[in-house]
Amino acid sequence: MNKLIALLLLFYTAQSFSQTTQKTEDNTIYNTAGLNVKPEFPGGLDKLKATVNENYLKVYNSEIKGKVYAMFIIEKDGSLSDIKILRGVDSEKAKELIRILSELPKWSPGKQHEQTVRTLYSVVLKIGR
Template sequence: MPEFPGGMPALMEFIRKNLRHDKAEKNERVIIQIVVDKKGNATNPVVLRSTNPALDEEALRIVSLMPKWKPSRQAGNNRNVKFVFPVAFKPSVQNTN
């Protein structure tokens, strides 16, 4: 399996730090699929589960910011592998009404 530098906790932290939550009206998740290529680049992002076009666009923007991943290896060779992860959105200001 490919690995984000620092593992899944680092991936979730990267998303949290770079995400613009102002587009979310409530807690929502967008599911993204990428291909981590043989060189470790996150390519071919696809929204597998959409909640809102603006959130989809923001989730895809996050993918474009990602550093290189550790590519997957099989039989000593790097391989292209699909990887799926959630991007969680929370509103910037919680409505208390």
């Protein structure tokens, strides 16, 4: 009987101190250069640039022409976050470009080793006609 109690006590303590394994979600932000599958805008990069330019011109007409440098994170679900306009326009126009970029259709996200990952993406947009 004592052996049975000792055995049950051993199993009980082993179970209470055993480690539980939890899957932690990978929120690492990857660069496009090292990905197996790069993120892609529906219709391609030319479609992205045309869509942004068209929407921008609806607000500012052809008030400005030139290159605008943007950077953002493409999330695992294809949405954009942490959108920044690095240079090319003043802060008011940058806010409008951020709004336009945030309302774009979702991207096909990048993949690394068959896993969907968050990706840092930068693009040069040509604004104006």
